Amino acid sequence: TQPESNTYIPGYSYARTVYVVDGQVMEGNDFGVVLEVGATPNIRLKKGLIDSSLSIIDRNITWQIEATNNGDVPASNVNILDLPPTPLVYYSHVTPPPNTYTPNTGIWHIPSIQPGQTILLQITMKVPAGTCGTKTNVASLVSLNEIDSDPTDNISSASIRLRACTGVGTVIPTVK
Numbered sequence: 001t002q003p004e005s006n007t008y009i010p011g012y013s014y015a016r017t018v019y020v021v022d023g024q025v026m027e028g029n030d031f032g033v034v035l036e037v038g039a040t041p042n043i044r045l046k047k048g049l050i051d052s053s054l055s056i057i058d059r060n061i062t063w064q065i066e067a068t069n070n071g072d073v074p075a076s077n078v079n080i081l082d083l084p085p086t087p088l089v090y091y092s093h094v095t096p097p098p099n100t101y102t103p104n105t106g107i108w109h110i111p112s113i114q115p116g117q118t119i120l121l122q123i124t125m126k127v128p129a130g131t132c133g134t135k136t137n138v139a140s141l142v143s144l145n146e147i148d149s150d151p152t153d154n155i156s157s158a159s160i161r162l163r164a165c166t167g168v169g170t171v172i173p174t175v176k
Contacts, residue, residue, distance in 0.1 A: 040149040041075035043113065044068045047139045047156035050122065059127040060091060061160060065139045066120055069113040070153075075144050078110040080121075082139040088125040095121040107142070132165035 044067075051062035065082060069075050083106035084090055090103040101108045101121055108121050141154035148154060 039072035041069050041071035041073055041113070041115070041144065041146050042149040042153070043075055043078060043141050043144065044070050044150075044153040045080065045139050045141060045156040047137065047158040049137075049158050049160055051124075052160055059129070060124050061088065061127055061135075062122055062124045063137050063158060064120060064122050065108070065156070066118050067108075067110060067113060068118040069115050071149055072115055073146070074115065075113045075146055075148075076111065078113055078144045079142045080108040080110070080139055081106050081142045082108055082121070082123060082137070084123070084125045085135045085137055087128050087131055088135060089128065091124045091126045093121060093123045095119070108139075127162070132163050134159050134161045 046066040046068070048064050048066075049061065050064045051060070063082075065080065067078065067080060082101075093101045093103070095101055095108065096119065099108065099110045099119060099121070101123070110119055113119060136157050136159040138155065138157040140156075141148065141151075
C-alpha cells in the first residue's frame with residue numbers, strides 16, 4: 001500500500017486500492033508509480049595513437065585519451081584506467097591540472113568534467129628493443145560519483161603494429 005506521506009522509495013512496489021462507483025470494474029488496470037531519473041553525465045572515451053617515433057635512438061609511442069562529458073550535468077571524481085601493454089614501459093605523461101595520472105596504478109583522475117567538455121591525457125611509452133607484434137592500449141572508465149547514462153562508450157582502444165615477430169629461437173640450418 002502507499003505510504004501515508006506520499007513519499008515513494010525507489011526499488012519498492014506499491015499497490016493502491018481504488019474504489020469505483022456504480023459497479024464499475026477496474027480489474028487488470030495498472031496504477032503503478034513511475035520514478036523518473038534525473039539528468040546524468042555520459043563519459044565517452046576516445047583513444048588514439050598520436051606519435052610513434054621508432055628510430056634506433058628514440059623508441060617512443062605516445063597515446064592520447066579524450067574523456068568527453070556528453071551528458072547534461074557535470075561528472076565528478078572520474079577515474080579512468082590506462083596501463084601500457086607489455087612489454088612497453090611508461091615514460092611520461094601530460095594532462096592539464098588539476099587532473100592527475102598515476103603511472104604505478106594507471107589511474108587518470110579527473111576531479112570534474114562539465115557537460116560538453118573534453119579533457120586530454122597523453123602518455124608516452126618506451127618500446128624496448130626487440131619488441132614485436134601488435135600492441136593494443138586500452139582506456140576504460142572505472143568510476144565516477146554519478147551514474148553514467150551510456151556505459152557503451154566507456155572503453156576505447158588503439159593499436160600499433162610493430163615489426164613482425166619472427167621465429168625467435170628457431171635454428172636456421174646452414175647452407176652447403
